[in-house]
Amino acid sequence: MTTTTAAAVMSPAQATEFREAFARIVDNVGRAVLGKADVVRLVVTALLAGGHVLLEDYPGTGKTQLARALGQSLRTSTSRIQFTPDLLPSDVTGVSIFDPRTQTFAFHRGPVFAGVVLADEINRASPKTQAALLEVMEEGRVTVDGVAHPVGEPFVVLATQNPVEQAGTYRLPEAQLDRFLVKTSIGYPDHAAAVEILAGAAVRDRAAAVEPVVTGEEVAELVRLAGTVHVEPAVLGYVATLAEETRRAPGVALGVSVRGALALVRAAKTWxxxxxxxxxxxxxxxDLAHPVLAHRLVLDPEAEFDGATAAEALDAVLAAVPVPTER
Known part of the structure; x- marks a missing residue:
């Protein structure tokens, strides 16, 4: 793959290379997660934009298969953390253990040290444990006893939460939801995909058959390439106006922050x-406004009581803000 620098502008040849590599990853993951190409594209977009994904979905929809197939495609490690009320921050990040032979403390890495991390049912852990994971997501490293331990590249967290069975859960604060680049759901497969899955019932782990199609170094290069995509000032103004209008929208208590607008620009570059x-x-x-922005909106209690949704509020903003037609 052709190398580039952050100051360069993506060339047509590099754009073609990026499209082909992106398609390889999506198609490869699609071998394990059938009939969900749109969701896979969003997840790969988040990965190559340097962000993380929140999947709000029911059990048994293929979240683990998606995470494992993504890790297999990237030739990187995958870990799964089952979040429970008694899970401690050190169970996620790791812990220092005293070695009596050397009379020193040695850091033992936790499951967060993986290329693809599936944080299953993140809302079932205590806020302190949630915060430990979200800190690693933001900083890309774990700091223990004053020593920083980078998690490496690539690094993407696929966190899940169940939209039902809210008893005993800890809702993610709005400020922490803002740290997820994309929020989406896999959903149940359509009829044709369901039949294909049932026909292969003997295969318990589809992700195990997925072969790597890119290396970690190639993923890092794709991330750098995505950063060189050009964005016209008119398009930047469009994104800024969208964010500003969400803050003034009826029924919205908290609109899109500057971090949210930056996330949309990064994701749009990768897209x-x-x-x-x-x-x-x-x-x-x-195309990306809903998965990137909708979960960042907080509605007034009165609007929520009346049945309003963040998606509807965002639809109204998108309809009201004129799309730029000139540079």
Whole structure:
């Protein structure tokens, strides 16, 4: 793969390379997660934009298969953390253990030290444990006894929460939801995909058959390439206006922050490159507005009581803000 620098602008040849590599990853993961190409594209977009994913979904929809297939495709390690009320921060990040032979403390890495981390039912752990994971997501490292331990690259967290059975759960605070680049759901497969899954019932682990298609170094290069995609000032103005209008929207108590607007720009750059373009168009922004922005909106209690949703509020903003047609 052609190397580049952050200051360079993506060339047409690099855009083609990016599109082909992106498609390879998506198609490969799709061998384990059948009929969910759109969701896989969003997850790979988050990975290559340097972000993380929150999956709100029911049990048995393939979240573990998605995480494992992604890790297999990237030739990197995968770990699964089952979040429970008694899970401690050190169970996630690791702990220092005293070695009597050397009379020193040695750091033993926790399951967060993996390329793809599945944080299952994150809302079942205590806020302190949630915060420990979210700190690693933001910083890319674990600090113990004043020593920083980088988690490495690639690094993506796929956190899940169940939309039912809320008893005994700890809702993620809005400020922590803001740290997820994308929120989406896998959902149940359509009829054709369900039949195909049932036909292969003897195969218990589809992800195990997935072969690597890119290396960790290639993923890091794709991340750098995505950062070189050009964004016109008019498109940046469009994103800024969308964020500003969500803060003024009726029924919205808390709109999109600057962090949210930055997340949308990063994701749109990756989305554009995935389509073989070295520049972002307004449709890229519109395509990603819901998965990137909707979970960042907080509605007034009165609006929620009346049945309003963040998706509806965002739809109204998207309809009201004119799309730029000139540079």
């Amino acid at each position: 554009a490159a995935a389509h073989g373009r070295g520049y972002v168009v307004p449709d890229d922004v519109k």
